[in-house]
Amino acid sequence: MSTENDGPSSKCEYAPYTQGSAFTYLNINQSQDSTTYTLTVNGDTTINGNNYRKLGDDSVFMCSGCTDGTYTQVASLLSFDGYTASDLRITYLKDFLPLGSTWSDTINVTNNGISTTAYLQYTITEKGTSRVVNGIAFTDVIAVQMDASASVLSSTMPIGTLSTSYYARGVGLIEADQAQDTTRLIKYNIK
Template sequence: MFMKLPHFLLTILAGSMLLTACSKEMSREGDMPATSNCDYAPYTTGSSFSYIDINQTQDTLAYTLTVSGDTTINNVVYKKVGDDSVFTCSNCKDGIYTQIASILTFQGYKADDLKITYLKDNVPAGTSWEDTVAVNNGGVTSSGILKQTITEKNITKTVNGKNYTDVIVVRMDASAIILNNPVSVGTISTSYYAKGVGLIEADQAEDTIKLLSYTLQP
């Protein structure tokens, strides 16, 4: 899942995730059967992905993310994906895709040092999972929940005039824990992942990110 600033598409500002640093090991959401080749994150070294970020006033930002190599965090190997200003650490094993991110802000809430499971490619549509994070709002710290739900699988999605097949759609919703009860903050994003390509589109409250082109290295 990628989104950038200056508005990160390496993920989601104003519903947004600014993925700027890699730290610590991502938490895992249970054991899944090993039936995946991790084709929804083909992050071989040297591969690149060009995106355009379009906001509500139709202003655009174009940028290219490149896979620069590997980094090892707590004995887990991650791929570094980014440009000169930002990067994220991405890992996939047995169909579970994880990412290390920093700074999530949404409707006054801020969370730091996020560890997110952003996709599972070997579970059916309707499957949901959650990551719990610490959030701050006006100096008050509480827990927040990021809930990912696969809303569709194996669909065809047209992005910038190109048809992508075997697409998985993932909706991210956020909640804050207030007085021990979850209070919905709203939907942060709906992301589309194509087999053999990765993220092709992310629809957010204030902008849309779309893939322009990509180059995969063996």
């Protein structure tokens, strides 16, 4: 059995992205406008020597990977409160860490044409809980809060909480709450 940070080896059960699996989400913004989309796992890719599963549809595309309970994602765009980042790699979950644990990522962002460094801090706010999403009860859920700050004139300024995401064992992302919208899983089919 391998270990990482003194944690037991993980089977990466919080992202069961097997070929052909599909996850349908409903996104509702502050104006109560809604969009439904389905992310389908369609193959593998290698980026900078790391292996990822490709997930997407006609409008959304991302790559997700997991090694020993550390889940990473390569996304095409992140935006919040005037800050944007493109082609970024983030570590969105470490399923072996206990409740209250934190980790961070450093990314490059742009705000009004000015590039700077931003810091993403993740905190496990729930672990082993249950959550009902769109009438479906999920167990063994991990919640991760993502907060951001940016380097401005040699100081680090808080940007705020970007999201709280909920991951269920055997399913993956079931809900993501952000200031501007909420995304919830409607249905899924794991192959």
